[in-house]
Amino acid sequence: MRLSKIKQWLDENLQGDRVIWVVVFILSLISMLVVYSSVGTLAFRKTTTAEWYLLKHTSMIFLGLAAMWVAHKIDYRYYSKLSRFALWLSVPLLLYTLKFGVSINDASRWIKVPLFGSFQPSDFASLALIINLASMLSKKQQNIEDIKETLIPMLLWCGAICGLIALTNLSSAVLLFATCMLIMFIGRVPVKYLAMLVLVGLLAGAIALKLGVRGETAKHRVMSFINGTELPFQAKQGRIAVATGGIIGKGPGNSEQRNILPEPFSDFIYAIVIEEYGWTGGIVVLVLYLVLLHRGMKAAYNSERAFGGLLSAGLSFDLVCQAMVNMGVVVGLGPITGQPLPLVSMGGTAMIFTGISIGIILSVSRGEQEENWGQETAAREGENKNMEAKAA
Numbered sequence: 001m002r003l004s005k006i007k008q009w010l011d012e013n014l015q016g017d018r019v020i021w022v023v024v025f026i027l028s029l030i031s032m033l034v035v036y037s038s039v040g041t042l043a044f045r046k047t048t049t050a051e052w053y054l055l056k057h058t059s060m061i062f063l064g065l066a067a068m069w070v071a072h073k074i075d076y077r078y079y080s081k082l083s084r085f086a087l088w089l090s091v092p093l094l095l096y097t098l099k100f101g102v103s104i105n106d107a108s109r110w111i112k113v114p115l116f117g118s119f120q121p122s123d124f125a126s127l128a129l130i131i132n133l134a135s136m137l138s139k140k141q142q143n144i145e146d147i148k149e150t151l152i153p154m155l156l157w158c159g160a161i162c163g164l165i166a167l168t169n170l171s172s173a174v175l176l177f178a179t180c181m182l183i184m185f186i187g188r189v190p191v192k193y194l195a196m197l198v199l200v201g202l203l204a205g206a207i208a209l210k211l212g213v214r215g216e217t218a219k220h221r222v223m224s225f226i227n228g229t230e231l232p233f234q235a236k237q238g239r240i241a242v243a244t245g246g247i248i249g250k251g252p253g254n255s256e257q258r259n260i261l262p263e264p265f266s267d268f269i270y271a272i273v274i275e276e277y278g279w280t281g282g283i284v285v286l287v288l289y290l291v292l293l294h295r296g297m298k299a300a301y302n303s304e305r306a307f308g309g310l311l312s313a314g315l316s317f318d319l320v321c322q323a324m325v326n327m328g329v330v331v332g333l334g335p336i337t338g339q340p341l342p343l344v345s346m347g348g349t350a351m352i353f354t355g356i357s358i359g360i361i362l363s364v365s366r367g368e369q370e371e372n373w374g375q376e377t378a379a380r381e382g383e384n385k386n387m388e389a390k391a392a
Helices: 002-013 018-038 040-045 050-073 078-100 121-139 147-166 170-186 191-211 215-227 233-245 269-302 306-330 349-391
Strands: 102-104 107-113 117-119
Touching: 018 050, 018 269, 018 349, 040 050, 050 349, 078 107, 078 121, 078 147, 121 147, 121 170, 121 306, 121 349, 147 170, 147 191, 170 191, 170 306, 233 269, 233 306, 269 306, 269 349, 306 349
Parallel strands: none
Antiparallel strands: 102 107, 107 117
């Protein structure tokens, strides 16, 4: 009896793809364990305790889960109506951040909001662009090759938002641009027009490198990685953590590099995962993200509406691509980017917007499940009526 009540509660409150829910809960648990292990040095510098940071991080995890729950309860089609307003709002927010934002490591990426803390407008702008691009493509499927009415607005928005983000965060802009390319490819945009988008991206990137606050840093990191002559300090310490982790790791809370690595609770948290839980733990985390990508793409494949499919595919790719970049940097497959590990790294607005993104994916899968259930119910009712008619 108790199990049936639990199942009923789950059916009513945790709708959509159950596998995605499980993956998110597992990654959230891993996040609490690894962040608690890696904030000791930060707590010492701030003259506080690691438990305080654990409590703060746990509260942000629950806030992200709450945002995901609310987002999955809303019909995903409503996000199409909100996306254009959000996109217009993101432009002044990004400009304000560039000029008056809080500067950390010579990059102004955050805005201080009273009673709320730091807010990163690039997360808001990225989500708005992905939703709006999916919306525009779904509405223009019948005249997808119309340059003036369809493609020019998409190219302008992609170039403008990615360019503004690139002024302070080049790696995030590149990932967002790649996501836009994927959405447009799935949305049947001809390859010749995708080439135009590449040109727009290269132009925006060149301007960002010239005018942006982190252009020289980005070029230095890329050249150091290509030449292999000068390994940055954080990359060197991250590889030490990976190399000493072994198969099963040193055990929870036994990391040594956490006291040496810059940002071990954020950019290089995957190094702490491997050092403490070994390659076994690292592979488990990698598989969880691949499962998340698979289920998001499955929701896109099963969607009978173009908007739902494009939306789920774009958001899934964006999240998992960011995770792959973070993990690739840690193991030495790419230059340092400063990308956090979604759902695992300690963060504020990133955790909330990640929760909203996954909630929208769940909303797409929930909508398709309800539609399929409705069709099956209608089919059964039709069969019953036919049987009753024959009996009469």
